[in-house]
Amino acid sequence: MSDQKLSARQEAMLEFIDSFMQDNGYPPTIREIGKACDISSTSVVNYNLNKLEREGYLMRDREVSRGLRLANRAFQGSVVRVPLMGRIVAGEPVPVPDGDFSVFGDDEAIELTSDIVDPHDDLFALQVKGDSMVNDMINDGDIVIMRPHRDVKNGDMVAVWLSDREETTLKRIYMEGERIRLQPANPMMGPIYVDDPSVVEVQGRVVAVIRQM
Amino acid sequence: MSDQKLSARQEAMLEFIDSFMQDNGYPPTIREIGKACDISSTSVVNYNLNKLEREGYLMRDREVSRGLRLANRAFQGSVVRVPLMGRIVAGEPVPVPDGDFSVFGDDEAIELTSDIVDPHDDLFALQVKGDSMVNDMINDGDIVIMRPHRDVKNGDMVAVWLSDREETTLKRIYMEGERIRLQPANPMMGPIYVDDPSVVEVQGRVVAVIRQM
DNA sequence: CTTGACTTAGAACGCGCGTTCGTGATATAA
DNA sequence: TTATATCACGAACGCGCGTTCTAAGTCAAG
Incomplete structure (x- = not known):
């Protein structure tokens, strides 16, 4: 036309x-x-x-x-700047950002487009160090985009800190009565069952995973 | 200062x-x-x-x-539009784009920023269907960003079409004399050895993997 | 106190720049 | 031919907007 x-x-x-x-x-x-x-x-x-x-x-x-x-660039410009908070290691807890997030002055950040993540969320990024989470489809060097947990629903991919094992890992979480089931993303791997909910600290929900080569 | x-x-x-x-x-x-x-x-x-x-x-x-x-936005603005060519299934070859690539009119595309991929490359994206490549750290629904292969170096993560198995997979490739070794990204998995190089068709090199949840 | 660097204020200058108007060239239809 | 629409030209109007100048109010050092 x-x-x-x-x-x-x-x-x-x-x-x-x-x-x-x-x-x-x-x-x-x-x-x-x-x-x-x-x-x-x-x-x-x-x-x-x-x-x-x-x-x-x-x-x-x-x-x-x-x-x-x-007009072509109307929907562009929606570039989200996600601060790269640090590294996530299996033996350490996740460094969740403080309440105040400084938009300016972040020397280390990752830019994502709005069709990958929601621009309205207060996101932060972590780089995975070590290959301890390789069974969860997360490799060494991968960057995970996380959102501070608000409401955790069954089946969410979350970063959890297991206080008894002193280990951080990324798993899908399922509340099964008293028991918590942590299911690896890799369907070939078996789940982890935790009977004591107090040892499971949900650090945040995983929104996206990015692997560069 | x-x-x-x-x-x-x-x-x-x-x-x-x-x-x-x-x-x-x-x-x-x-x-x-x-x-x-x-x-x-x-x-x-x-x-x-x-x-x-x-x-x-x-x-x-x-x-x-x-x-x-x-000044912060000096290096921004470089949003790369990668056409989403289709899906990659283990039983089918990769739909590599034709020689002419139409920049405009792509209804299905993914926008990435320049700090994830190189804006100068002629990239295309594929969505992984099925979990047949779960051992290669690639899950169902993942989006792989690929570059048409020019020079394949040892250790590159490439999409290969194995004509004898009629199967597409993502592996790291190593030329070892006459033999070709296809190493999964998952270090816990063993490699595939191919003695006949003619059955290995390299479709492209994987530049990045994106997983949304 | 005085001095000097830093910051804010107000006003005027003058080109930058979007707008409007009048005119004309070209083209297709009646 | 005349009529209507599209597109191009140049000039002028007038506010927009960056610049510059003068002056004054802070605040810490001497």
Whole structure:
């Protein structure tokens, strides 16, 4: 419908706006677009911008300098910055972040996109050290994205601290009456049964696992 | 050194610039910053902006309206769109994309950030179906990010099609003279030895694995 | 106290930049 | 031909917005 009604000039404008934003971090002015696309008059640029806006290729804020943004990038920009809190070792508890989380000044963090994790959660990331959790489909060097536990439901993949074994592990948790069953993610492995619920401390729920090579 | 020399006003300015850019897609003006942070004079905003620039928190383009960008976000913005080609099943070969890759119009794709994968590679993603590769630390539902194989080096994690078994699997590959050794990622599992190299077809190299829950 | 560095304030200058208007060229339809 | 729509041009208007200058209020060191 509004397909390929783009003139060569309009297509050049879109491409220039995209690269300009990539280079400078802010949109170009009408005159900058005109100079880059060999358009002598600002009104022509304005005319084509209105046309592109009507066809949905971009959005404009009237009476605002550089007040335009590409529509393709509308749903982008939703990049979540997850602080990398440290490492998770089998013999140590999970370093859960303090109450106050400083958005700025995090030198170590991981950027994820919104289709992997929910941007509204207060997430934190941990890198797995050692291969003690290899039976839980977690390898050495993997990065686990975790959310501080609020409500633990049966079947959730959680990081638990077993105080009697002094060991941290990632398992699926099931409350079976008095007993707690910790099921490895690997279906070929058997579960762990804990009769005393007090030795199981749920540190957080695992939202995602990322392995780079 | 340049640590916590930020006044409350400067911190508020940074936070406002960040949220403003998120909302509008372009940076605010000096007067917009002043109004949001209760600064009556434009020169004060200009003064603090210069200070923040000198300390490395942002970059300014002089004589340019809205000519500023946050330094933290300098390396961001590089969101890679990886097309999700389909599913990888143990009994079927990997659907490698055709030569022409259409950047636009991909309804199914995954967005990753540049610190997970290299934006310059021609990547594609596959979702693992079935738990036949559970011994390779790959679970049902996992998403593997792959790069079409160019040069396969020893130790690379690759997707191979074993024509004699009619099976696809993810293994680390090692050329040992005439013999090829396929090592599972799980160190508790033993390797597969293939004496006839013609039955091993390398489909691509695994760059990353993502598991969502 | 005085001195000097740091921060805030207000006002004015002047170009930047979106907008609008009038005009004209081209094209397809009646 | 005339009529209507689309697209392009140049000029002018006027507020937007970065810059600069002067002045003053802090605060710690001397």
